[in-house]
Amino acid sequence: MSDQPSEASRPPEKPGEADTLRPPEPPAAAGTPAADEPGPSEARTAGATPADTARPSPPQASDGRRQRAQAAQQAGQPGSPWQHGAGAPVAKHDGVTARLRPPPPPLIRPAVLGSVLATALLSALFLSDGLGVNLLIVAVPAALAAFFAAQAAGRRLRPWTATWAVGGLALLAVPALRDAGWPTFLAVVSAFALGSLALHGSRSWPGVLIGSLGLFDSVVPGIIWGVRGVRARAGGSRANWGATLRTTAVALVLLVVFGTLFASADAAFAELLGSLMPEASVGEGPWRTLLFALGLAGALAAAHAAAAPVRWDGLTVRPGKPRGRAEWALPLIVLNLLFAAFITLQLVVLFGGYDKVRDVTGLNHAEYARQGFWQLLWATLLTLLVIALALRWAPRGGTGDRTLVRSVLGPLCVLTLVVVASALRRMDLYVDEYGLTRLRISVAAMELWLGVVLILILAAGVFGARFLPRAVAVSAAAGVLAFGLLSPDGLIAEQNVQRFDDGRSTSIDIDYVKGLSADAVPALDRLPEPERSCALRIIQNDVLHDDTPWYATSWGEARAKEILEKRPVKGDGSDCYRVGREGTGDGYEPDDDGYDPY
Numbered sequence: 001m002s003d004q005p006s007e008a009s010r011p012p013e014k015p016g017e018a019d020t021l022r023p024p025e026p027p028a029a030a031g032t033p034a035a036d037e038p039g040p041s042e043a044r045t046a047g048a049t050p051a052d053t054a055r056p057s058p059p060q061a062s063d064g065r066r067q068r069a070q071a072a073q074q075a076g077q078p079g080s081p082w083q084h085g086a087g088a089p090v091a092k093h094d095g096v097t098a099r100l101r102p103p104p105p106p107l108i109r110p111a112v113l114g115s116v117l118a119t120a121l122l123s124a125l126f127l128s129d130g131l132g133v134n135l136l137i138v139a140v141p142a143a144l145a146a147f148f149a150a151q152a153a154g155r156r157l158r159p160w161t162a163t164w165a166v167g168g169l170a171l172l173a174v175p176a177l178r179d180a181g182w183p184t185f186l187a188v189v190s191a192f193a194l195g196s197l198a199l200h201g202s203r204s205w206p207g208v209l210i211g212s213l214g215l216f217d218s219v220v221p222g223i224i225w226g227v228r229g230v231r232a233r234a235g236g237s238r239a240n241w242g243a244t245l246r247t248t249a250v251a252l253v254l255l256v257v258f259g260t261l262f263a264s265a266d267a268a269f270a271e272l273l274g275s276l277m278p279e280a281s282v283g284e285g286p287w288r289t290l291l292f293a294l295g296l297a298g299a300l301a302a303a304h305a306a307a308a309p310v311r312w313d314g315l316t317v318r319p320g321k322p323r324g325r326a327e328w329a330l331p332l333i334v335l336n337l338l339f340a341a342f343i344t345l346q347l348v349v350l351f352g353g354y355d356k357v358r359d360v361t362g363l364n365h366a367e368y369a370r371q372g373f374w375q376l377l378w379a380t381l382l383t384l385l386v387i388a389l390a391l392r393w394a395p396r397g398g399t400g401d402r403t404l405v406r407s408v409l410g411p412l413c414v415l416t417l418v419v420v421a422s423a424l425r426r427m428d429l430y431v432d433e434y435g436l437t438r439l440r441i442s443v444a445a446m447e448l449w450l451g452v453v454l455i456l457i458l459a460a461g462v463f464g465a466r467f468l469p470r471a472v473a474v475s476a477a478a479g480v481l482a483f484g485l486l487s488p489d490g491l492i493a494e495q496n497v498q499r500f501d502d503g504r505s506t507s508i509d510i511d512y513v514k515g516l517s518a519d520a521v522p523a524l525d526r527l528p529e530p531e532r533s534c535a536l537r538i539i540q541n542d543v544l545h546d547d548t549p550w551y552a553t554s555w556g557e558a559r560a561k562e563i564l565e566k567r568p569v570k571g572d573g574s575d576c577y578r579v580g581r582e583g584t585g586d587g588y589e590p591d592d593d594g595y596d597p598y
Contacts, residue, residue, distance in 0.1 A: 100314040105307035108229030109152045115145035116226065116299040123295025124288040130552035131184060133176040137551065139169060139191075142299045146199060149303035160470060164198035167191075167477050174484035179556040180517040182438065183484040190480045197473065199305040200312055207313035208469040214312055215301055222304035223297055320392040325404055328395055332408045335386070339415035346422040373430070376423035377443060380450045383416045387457065406461050413454050413461075420451040435509065436495040441488050449479045487556065493520035497527060510534045510576065518543055518560035525563055533569035534576035540564045 118141040126134035143165065150157075171194065174187035193212035202211035387409055395401040427444045452475050460468040493516055499505045513524060513535050521543075524535045543561045 111148040119299035120296035124292035131175040132552040134551040145303040146306035150306035153307040168194035200309045206315040211312040218301040218305040222300035226300040489519040493523035519556040521560035
């Protein structure tokens with residue numbers, strides 16, 4: 001079946017477009033007749049001369065074509081939906097996003113169909129028992145479906161597309177390596193955002209922000225595109241589909257028969273097959289069917305977005321009205337002076353150490369750190385908002401205005417970087433006194449990323465802001481990847497155990513560390529008894545009594561299982577009540593006001 005558009009497959013024109021029956025045809029090449037002109041042989045058959053051939057058609061013929069087109073439109077005669085140009089619903093010509101939507105993609109190719117079906121089957125088989133390396137297993141055929149669809153549509157692989165795609169697959173390695181749920185969640189969400197950016201190729205601020213969620217827009221068109229493509233392929237090559245089904249059935253029968261024989265003949269082979277193959281039961285049928293449908297819809301959406309991406313870069317934000325130099329610069333200069341005054345005092349704390357803190361404030365270093373970290377974090381966020389608004393209303397008259405903008409906003413970014421350093425120093429003092437927790441490491445990582453964004457803004461002021469939206473997105477994804485690979489639960493356990501070993505803490509907060517994930521087992525395994533057994537008892541019950549298959553088991557969980565099998569916990573836990581309660585690890589004493597933001 002031809003993939004070229006037919007005359008019947010063209011969508012009918014809207015009412016009121018009778019004067020423009022079809023888009024203007026490009027001028028015909030030399031020696032090539034136009035579409036509405038008779039060819040040389042037709043001219044000779046009609047007895048027409050070459051001069052008559054070049055003569056325009058009479059008004060009566062044009063009116064006849066117009067009347068026929070109007071009659072077909074009023075009769076509502078649709079074109080064949082199985083031809084090229086009907087693989088997806090025709091984009092409407094009205095609406096806010098009309099100019100963003102591309103032409104419909106070509107018919108879905110067999111390679112795309114195979115990759116989509118593989119994604120759906122793997123989703124049903126591997127995603128029902130948890131998250132681990134199975135996400136990577138499912139993502140590979142989905143990425144292939146998108147690649148084949150983009151290739152069929154004539155799209156080329158560009159460096160930024162490869163960057164987003166590789167970054168998304170790398171983020172899916174976090175669930176395979178770490179057992180903790182919170183970095184896994186961040187990694188999966190970020191991988192989805194990068195995959196959507198790889199499909200849409202956005203570069204502006206609206207494009208990057210909306211394009212990271214743009215894959216949702218392709219779910220329904222992707223399903224319709226896939227159904228229509230399957231019907232078209234099946235109607236034109238029924239014999240090929242029958243041969244494919246017969247081949248698949250014969251292969252499955254051979255695998256089942258000989259696999260059963262070999263498994264019954266060798267116990268080691270039977271154990272290998274049992275560990276590799278996912279277990280399925282009748283009761284899991286609805287859940288696995290839902291996973292199959294989700295995998296199918298997701299892969300079709302990715303393939304459709306790759307073949308016909310919505311151009312979210314077409315969404316533009318009107319620049320603000322330029323202000324006068326004095327009106328724009330004076331408030332920012334005052335803000336710079338306020339930052340400078342604050343930072344002058346902060347430098348004493350930042351480089352002076354604990355003695356300077358006590359001499360200047362009368363507070364110990366932990367109390368001082370607790371006093372202002374959140375305020376400095378909010379100050380950093382608000383400064384980024386001020387910079388964005390200042391750029392919106394900045395004067396844009398010429399070179400002098402650009403110099404003024406850089407000379408005002410550049411120092412503001414530098415001063416804000418010192419505020420970031422001060423906030424991180426406060427958190428370091430607080431953690432040194434009371435230990436590391438999930439909230440403390442999370443907000444510290446957030447503050448550090450905000451510092452990276454400020455550095456990127458400074459670089460954009462020097463080298464241009466063309467790559468700034470994508471650079472910020474890359475920095476966020478890289479931060480999430482590094483956060484997951486560094487194992488935050490492992491770092492928390494390591495820091496608290498180190499404080500206990502060094503004598504900086506008389507006890508370890510058992511109530512807190514026992515709630516960490518299996519990633520913390522290697523560090524907690526170094527604790528003396530009974531602290532070790534009290535900290536690992538709950539984790540051991542979760543790890544050793546869990547029959548999660550290999551594809552849903554992370555490397556951190558497997559390593560914890562190996563450690564606890566060699567050296568299980570001791571006792572029955574009756575002596576754990578007094579362990580870790582000689583002091584408090586939360587950063588405040590019982591007679592405090594009870595407020596602790598960390």
